[in-house]
Amino acid sequence: MNTDPVLNRSSFSPELSLLLLLSAENQEDTAAALAAAVDGGHMDWKLFLQLAEHHRVYPSVYLQLKRVNALHNPALPQELMHALQSMYTRNTFQMLHLSAEMTKVCDRMSNESIRMLVLKGPALAKHLYGDISLRTSKDLDVLVAPEDVTAAAGQLAEMGYITDYANHHLFHLWKRKTHHISYYHPVHRTMIEVHWQLDPHKGSEPPFEAMWKRRQTVLFSDTPVHTPGDQDLLLYLAIHGARHGWFRLRWLADVDRLLRSSPVRQERLPAGCDRAYRAIVGQSMLLSADLFGTPLSKEDEGLYANDRSRRLARTALPFILSGKRCPDESSKQAVHEFRHYLLDLMSIRQRLDYYTKPLFPSSRDAAQLPMPRPLHFLYFPLRPLLWLWRQFRRQPLTRG
Numbered sequence: 001m002n003t004d005p006v007l008n009r010s011s012f013s014p015e016l017s018l019l020l021l022l023s024a025e026n027q028e029d030t031a032a033a034l035a036a037a038v039d040g041g042h043m044d045w046k047l048f049l050q051l052a053e054h055h056r057v058y059p060s061v062y063l064q065l066k067r068v069n070a071l072h073n074p075a076l077p078q079e080l081m082h083a084l085q086s087m088y089t090r091n092t093f094q095m096l097h098l099s100a101e102m103t104k105v106c107d108r109m110s111n112e113s114i115r116m117l118v119l120k121g122p123a124l125a126k127h128l129y130g131d132i133s134l135r136t137s138k139d140l141d142v143l144v145a146p147e148d149v150t151a152a153a154g155q156l157a158e159m160g161y162i163t164d165y166a167n168h169h170l171f172h173l174w175k176r177k178t179h180h181i182s183y184y185h186p187v188h189r190t191m192i193e194v195h196w197q198l199d200p201h202k203g204s205e206p207p208f209e210a211m212w213k214r215r216q217t218v219l220f221s222d223t224p225v226h227t228p229g230d231q232d233l234l235l236y237l238a239i240h241g242a243r244h245g246w247f248r249l250r251w252l253a254d255v256d257r258l259l260r261s262s263p264v265r266q267e268r269l270p271a272g273c274d275r276a277y278r279a280i281v282g283q284s285m286l287l288s289a290d291l292f293g294t295p296l297s298k299e300d301e302g303l304y305a306n307d308r309s310r311r312l313a314r315t316a317l318p319f320i321l322s323g324k325r326c327p328d329e330s331s332k333q334a335v336h337e338f339r340h341y342l343l344d345l346m347s348i349r350q351r352l353d354y355y356t357k358p359l360f361p362s363s364r365d366a367a368q369l370p371m372p373r374p375l376h377f378l379y380f381p382l383r384p385l386l387w388l389w390r391q392f393r394r395q396p397l398t399r400g
Contacts, residue, residue, distance in 0.1 A: 055249035139191035201350040204274040245319030245326035276347035282309030
């Protein structure tokens with residue numbers, strides 16, 4: 001089903017337009033568009049390469065350019081092809097390395113009866129693209145039940161992983177303050193994020209038990225790697241991309257692949273998702289349709305055919321076009337706009353969570369003013385003073 005465009009593409013550069021065409025799964029007009037770009041001589045290939053790297057879509061872009069170049073010989077710059085080939089090869093080795101580490105971790109958790117869903121990395125690449133080399137990933141994101149976080153952390157520690165989040169355990173508030181903990185292996189140079197919820201500000205996401213029942217399994221050699229079912233995966237991809245402003249097209253390419261591959265059904269999302277999550281998923285559908293030509297079904301109109309999803313899609317476009325990470329910390333205006341956008345994504349419950357989280361003690365408080373456990377209750381009344389002291393120390397000293 002075709003939908004009316006939500007985005008105004010008149011501001012898209014020729015480089016971005018070609019990048020979108022090469023990144024989409026459906027590339028019927030690739031050869032003609034590429035020939036026109038080469039013959040016209042108006043393409044800034046250096047900018048094109050920068051965009052491909054920033055948006056992390058260079059694996060599929062390289063293979064498409066290589067295919068079209070071989071079939072139609074549009075005389076692409078050799079420097080461009082060599083750079084893309086180097087990036088593609090480096091990513092392939094990175095994904096092979098992550099695959100090996102992922103299978104080790106999955107085997108370890110399975111042997112210890114710790115249920116774990118792999119959210120991103122090679123498992124997502126194999127599930128959506130059929131080839132781990134076609135997607136980039138710098139780390140592994142996994143989801144475990146909240147009650148299994150400590151056990152999973154213990155297993156990772158035995159495997160040589162370290163974390164900077166140890167002080168969260170001082171307050172027994174770490175599950176309240178954040179939604180994941182990062183672990184790093186100094187020898188293997190691998191990062192793993194252990195999540196116990198999908199969203200930093202807990203909303204109406206499904207419980208782990210329900211997601212585990214809907215899990216899918218991808219085989220890596222003889223190791224079963226469990227991933228979320230397509231309903232939960234779509235919700236996760238939408239939440240993750242939306243809260244980052246979709247500043248990387250890779251995330252929308254994932255949504256495009258998932259929507260094209262998963263069957264259309266009445267229950268596109270898990271039961272119980274509130275209006276905020278439905279609007280976020282609708283945003284991802286509209287962006288994917290406008291940028292990648294993803295066909296949207298009439299059965300999904302309840303998700304994307306509403307004013308809130310359209311508004312969120314339009315609001316995200318400047319973040320996509322900026323070519324920078326979000327938020328852009330160098331601009332106070334950009335930070336303000338991004339914060340306003342994040343609040344627009346949230347439900348009332350999530351906004352309450354967003355505003356109350358800073359009231360709880362953090363690991364930085366413990367590092368700034370270490371106290372014995374019997375005195376930990378003092379961190380609550382002292383937190384405003386500790387926060388002000390940190391802000392004061394961050395300000396440059398000036399002489400009047």
